[in-house]
Amino acid sequence: xxxxxxxxxxxxxxxxxxxxxxxxxxxxxxxxxxxxxxxxxxxxxxxxxxxxxxxxxxxxxxxxxxxxxxxxxxxxxxxxxxxxxxxxxxxxxxxxxxxxxxxxxxxxxxxxxxxxxxxxxxxxxxxxxxxxxxxxxxxxxxxxxxxxxxxxxxxxxxxxxxxxxxxxxxxxxxxxxxxxxxxxxxxxxxxxxxxxxxxxxxxxxxxxxxxxxxxxxxxxxxxxxxxxxxxxxxxxxxxxxxxxxxxxxxxxxxxxxxxxxxxxxxxxxxxxxxxxxxxxxxxxxxxxxxxxxxxxxxxxxxxxxxxxxxxxxxxxxxxxxxxxxxxxxxxxxxxxxxxxxxxxxxxxxxxxxxxxxxxxxxxxxxxxxxxxxxxxxxxxxxxxxxxxxxxxxxxxxxxxxxxxxxxxxxxxxxxxxxxxxxxxxxxxxxxxxxxxxxxxxxxxxxxxxxxxxxxxxxxxxxxxxxxxxxxxxxxxxxxxxxx
Numbered sequence: 001x002x003x004x005x006x007x008x009x010x011x012x013x014x015x016x017x018x019x020x021x022x023x024x025x026x027x028x029x030x031x032x033x034x035x036x037x038x039x040x041x042x043x044x045x046x047x048x049x050x051x052x053x054x055x056x057x058x059x060x061x062x063x064x065x066x067x068x069x070x071x072x073x074x075x076x077x078x079x080x081x082x083x084x085x086x087x088x089x090x091x092x093x094x095x096x097x098x099x100x101x102x103x104x105x106x107x108x109x110x111x112x113x114x115x116x117x118x119x120x121x122x123x124x125x126x127x128x129x130x131x132x133x134x135x136x137x138x139x140x141x142x143x144x145x146x147x148x149x150x151x152x153x154x155x156x157x158x159x160x161x162x163x164x165x166x167x168x169x170x171x172x173x174x175x176x177x178x179x180x181x182x183x184x185x186x187x188x189x190x191x192x193x194x195x196x197x198x199x200x201x202x203x204x205x206x207x208x209x210x211x212x213x214x215x216x217x218x219x220x221x222x223x224x225x226x227x228x229x230x231x232x233x234x235x236x237x238x239x240x241x242x243x244x245x246x247x248x249x250x251x252x253x254x255x256x257x258x259x260x261x262x263x264x265x266x267x268x269x270x271x272x273x274x275x276x277x278x279x280x281x282x283x284x285x286x287x288x289x290x291x292x293x294x295x296x297x298x299x300x301x302x303x304x305x306x307x308x309x310x311x312x313x314x315x316x317x318x319x320x321x322x323x324x325x326x327x328x329x330x331x332x333x334x335x336x337x338x339x340x341x342x343x344x345x346x347x348x349x350x351x352x353x354x355x356x357x358x359x360x361x362x363x364x365x366x367x368x369x370x371x372x373x374x375x376x377x378x379x380x381x382x383x384x385x386x387x388x389x390x391x392x393x394x395x396x397x398x399x400x401x402x403x404x405x406x407x408x409x410x411x412x413x414x415x416x417x418x419x420x421x422x423x424x425x426x427x428x429x430x431x432x433x434x435x436x437x438x439x440x441x442x443x444x445x446x447x448x449x450x451x452x453x454x455x456x457x458x459x460x461x462x463x464x465x466x467x468x469x470x471x472x473x474x475x476x477x478x479x480x481x482x483x
Contacts, residue, residue, distance in 0.1 A: 098318025
């Protein structure tokens with residue numbers, strides 16, 4: 001083996017040993033976008049099972065890791081922690097008052113575990129923010145590359161096999177692994193800001209930059225092909241935000257993103273609009289005749305949310321209990337703040353919103369004084385996700401949940417000062433509490449895991465009658481509770 005190969009292996013082993021949570025989350029992303037190892041009844045359920053496995057691995061590895069690895073880098077600042085702690089206290093009361101406590105406890109404990117995972121990830125990033133950040137970007141690019149290869153394969157198969165059966169060229173098939181392109185739109189919002197970074201870092205010549213840009217260009221083509229308006233709004237707000245806070249540092253990043261958009265548009269015109277028509281293949285497109293200003297039922301969900309908030313203002317319906325009201329439109333209100341208000345109550349929602357808004361503003365202020373290409377992409381991704389969560393279920397889907405944990409932990413490590421050495425004993429207790437929350441999550445999902453297919457079939461027979469049956473995902477693909 002060459003010296004370069006040995007150095008890569010040594011670096012990889014160091015990352016796995018010293019930052020197990022980052023390694024597990026990165027592996028989750030690679031698998032969730034490429035394979036379904038559980039052979040679940042749907043990709044959504046397979047991704048959820050991968051998420052549960054990732055949390056379990058982080059908990060187990062954390063308990064067995066030496067205390068000197070990351071515990072000394074943890075920070076528990078009460079000036080920040082009282083807001084989520086208060087929200088979780090209100091949420092626990094909501095669990096106890098809910099109609100289906102097991103489902104409510106599942107949502108509550110999962111949310112607590114995800115917030116705690118952010119602290120663990122931040123502790124790991126704090127050891128070496130620059131090195132861990134670049135490692136994460138490389139894995140993001142690898143995930144984008146693998147998914148791009150899947151898209152190319154799907155495209156080729158539509159021409160090679162579809163013609164034999166008179167099948168249409170269906171743009172939906174360019175999004176393998178996602179029953180709804182909006183779910184992939186969440187991933188695009190969170191990953192696309194990082195996919196141009198390798199070209200900026202390592203594109204020493206025009207040819208090298210072109211090669212590095214192949215993946216982001218294809219992802220831009222998918223953004224255009226999907227017609228997902230939430231992603232467009234999110235990326236536009238992210239771009240404006242980095243212009244305000246990163247200023248001149250953001251210019252190279254913005255130029256490459258604009259170049260990627262233009263090249264992606266040309267690919268869309270050539271391979272999605274042009275070639276199918278040239279070969280006289282019937283075409284099926286997404287959202288081509290859609291009303292761009294239509295809320296597509298969101299106004300009904302938001303109206304129902306307002307009604308339920310008025311009836312249950314203090315503790316809400318119970319965590320996840322929007323999915324217990326059979327709206328036939330959605331299992332969540334497509335707005336993160338409304339979701340917390342409806343399900344956890346207004347006080348919990350205000351505390352969570354205030355905490356996240358304050359943390360976001362603090363990170364944006366930090367970016368103004370510590371500018372680099374990585375933090376420009378990080379700010380764009382987090383700002384875009386926050387915007388998209390106001391019109392979509394970014395905080396509901398398993399891939400976007402764990403991606404947010406990874407990115408929020410990265411941002412958190414940059415803005416929160418290093419703790420004092422006395423934090424080690426508290427961090428040990430923190431890891432045990434995280435393991436306990438993970439155990440609660442596992443116990444709550446245990447009744448469903450062994451027979452997801454049967455539950456899905458029963459759900460379809462009961463609820464999915466009529467000419468246009470719909471699955472409305474929430475925790476599982478069948479959405480509604482109890483199912």
